[in-house]
Amino acid sequence: MTKFQERIFSGVQPTGTLHLGNYLGAIKNFVELQEKYNCIYCVVDQHAITVDQNPQELRSNILEVLASFIAAGVDYQKQIIFQQSSVPAHSQLAWVFNCVSRIGWLNRMTQFKDKAGKNKENVSVGLMVYPNLMAADILAYLATHVPVGDDQKQHLELSRDIAQKFNNDFGVDFFPQPEPLIYGSATRVMSLRDGNKKMSKSDPSDFSRILLTDDDETISAKIRKAKSDSELIPNTKDALQNKPECLNLINILAATTNQSVEQVLGNYAGKEYSSLKKDLADCLVQVISPIRKEINNLLDNRDELNVILAEGTEKAAAIANPVIEEVYRIVGFK
Ligand code: AMP
Ligand code: TRP
Numbered sequence: 001m002t003k004f005q006e007r008i009f010s011g012v013q014p015t016g017t018l019h020l021g022n023y024l025g026a027i028k029n030f031v032e033l034q035e036k037y038n039c040i041y042c043v044v045d046q047h048a049i050t051v052d053q054n055p056q057e058l059r060s061n062i063l064e065v066l067a068s069f070i071a072a073g074v075d076y077q078k079q080i081i082f083q084q085s086s087v088p089a090h091s092q093l094a095w096v097f098n099c100v101s102r103i104g105w106l107n108r109m110t111q112f113k114d115k116a117g118k119n120k121e122n123v124s125v126g127l128m129v130y131p132n133l134m135a136a137d138i139l140a141y142l143a144t145h146v147p148v149g150d151d152q153k154q155h156l157e158l159s160r161d162i163a164q165k166f167n168n169d170f171g172v173d174f175f176p177q178p179e180p181l182i183y184g185s186a187t188r189v190m191s192l193r194d195g196n197k198k199m200s201k202s203d204p205s206d207f208s209r210i211l212l213t214d215d216d217e218t219i220s221a222k223i224r225k226a227k228s229d230s231e232l233i234p235n236t237k238d239a240l241q242n243k244p245e246c247l248n249l250i251n252i253l254a255a256t257t258n259q260s261v262e263q264v265l266g267n268y269a270g271k272e273y274s275s276l277k278k279d280l281a282d283c284l285v286q287v288i289s290p291i292r293k294e295i296n297n298l299l300d301n302r303d304e305l306n307v308i309l310a311e312g313t314e315k316a317a318a319i320a321n322p323v324i325e326e327v328y329r330i331v332g333f334k
Contacts, residue, residue, distance in 0.1 A: 004176040008037045009143030011044035011084065011134070014061035015053070016201035018068045019209040020284070021189035023291075024255045025149030029184065031073040033147060039079040040141055040316060041069055046084045046091070046133060050126040051115070063305050064295070068212055070308070071294035080319075082312030084137065089320035093136035094129075096327055100166050101132045105158055111151065135159035138178050140320040147181040150188040151198060156180040170330050186255035192226035195244025213292050216285045223249075223281040228273035235269035237261055246273065253280045256287055 010030060012022060030041055043065045048058060062083055069081050084090050106112065106128055116123045126133075134155050138146055139162070146156055156178065163175035191197040191208040199209045210222050227245040234240060240247040253276065254264045268276050298305060328334045 003173070004142055004144050006037055006145065007141060007143045008033050008039040008145050008147065008181075009042070009138045009141050009178075010040075010147050011042040011047070011137055012065050012069075013044050013048045014058060014065045015048050015051075016061060017064060017211045017213050019189075019199055019201060019211050020252065020288075021149065021186075021199035021209070023072065023212060023288075024184065024186035024189055024252065026147060027069065027072045027074075028255075029147040029181065030069070033145075033181070034075055034079050037145070039074075040143065040319075041074055041079065041081045042084050042137060042316075043069075043082070044084045044134075044137065047130060050124055050130050063299065063302055066305055066309060067295045067298035068291070070298055071212075071291045076308050076312065080312050080315045081308065082316045083309050086309070086313040087140075087316050087320055089140045089317065089324045090133065090136050092324050093140045093320075093327060094133040096331060097132040097136050097139075097162050097166075098129055100169065101129075101135070101158070101162050105161060106131060108154075109158070110154060131155045131158045132162065135162040139163055139175050140323050141316075142176055142323060143178055144176045145181050146178050150182055153180055153182060172330055174326065174330060184255050185251045185259075185261055189252060189255075190244060190248040192222060192245070192248070195227065195246075195248050210284060210288070212288060213295060214288065215292070216289055219284050219288060220281040223277050223284065226277065228277065233265070233268045233271050233273060233276060235265055237265065249273070249276060249280060253283065256280070256283045 010026060012018065012026065018027070030039065033039055043062050045058065045062055048061075066081060070076055074081060109131055112128055112130070115127060135158060138159055148156065160177045163177055166175055167173055189199045191199050191203055192210070193205050193208045197203070197208075201209075203209060207222055207225055210219055214222070226249060228249060229243055229246050233246075237247070240250070250261055250264050254261045325334075
């Protein structure tokens with residue numbers, strides 16, 4: 001039995017319109033988890049500026065991510081949704097963690113290597129220490145569980161290492177070891193054009209991703225044009241090993257309809273991909289269309305969204321501030 005009260009924390013960067021990967025990998029789970037847990041969902045704007053952002057677009061993306069949380073079903077009255085930069089505890093704890101975390105640990109982060117590429121000497125320091133800030137986000141609330149897509153697994157492991165090192169260094173049992181919650185059939189939704197690349201906001205091809213703001217016709221067109229196969233759908237997952245685009249479509253259908261991959265294969269084995277695509281497009285339209293409409297409604301009333309953010313900030317700060325107080329005492333600032 002742990003002494004820590006169960007609490008969920010997760011964050012999404014305001015770096016563009018959210019896509020189906022964000023929805024199936026993270027936000028859909030945010031909504032399910034709020035039935036059982038106290039949840040805190042954060043628009044992580046401080047993470048966004050680790051790479052260049054246009055200030056005007058950033059401002060607008062922050063409200064769009066907030067609207068997407070609410071439109072997808074996050075209950076902002078019962079749970080906490082807010083903007084990272086409005087609660088200074090994140091930066092305060094991140095600095096302490098910059099001094100707990102080790103350069104060798106950060107050097108192993110594959111996302112940093114991917115994002116920095118050949119430009120390693122010329123990317124921001126923020127991009128490198130980003131996982132320390134992420135650990136601070138989670139641990140400023142003593143959160144115990146973190147729903148994320150598969151790409152964040154390594155960052156979560158680092159958060160656990162930081163929590164443990166802090167506890168050991170200072171001889172306390174203060175921070176919990178946050179557990180990743182990576183579940184469902186679409187923990188890693190792939191590009192519709194290239195099944196070896198994950199669906200992402202930054203892919204140059206619009207046809208690689210489905211956005212939560214796409215209209216019904218666009219959703220259908222993107223699925224229709226998605227890369228697949230001229231062979232018939234097999235009855236085992238193993239047969240799809242070298243066909244990542246096909247497996248991706250099956251995973252997406254399974255996640256969207258809350259079925260297992262085996263169930264989907266059972267229903268479609270022997271059929272053509274065009275028939276699966278037609279059903280998949282219909283399912284996605286059913287899920288995304290109401291979300292899109294609600295995002296647009298919410299964005300028509302930005303004042304109300306700003307009020308929701310301000311209320312969230314107050315509730316978040318009320319939890320994080322005493323944690324910072326205690327951290328400052330533990331490290332000897334007070
Ligand atoms: P980001 O947009 O990078 O802030 O991601 C927000 C959340 O969506 C994180 O939990 C990610 O792990 C998740 N996510 C992003 N892209 C994908 C994807 N292609 N498949 C599944 N989950 C994803
Ligand atoms: N790094 C996450 C991503 O890119 C976003 C994030 C920032 C996050 N802080 C977090 C996710 C804390 C979970 C918990 O997707």
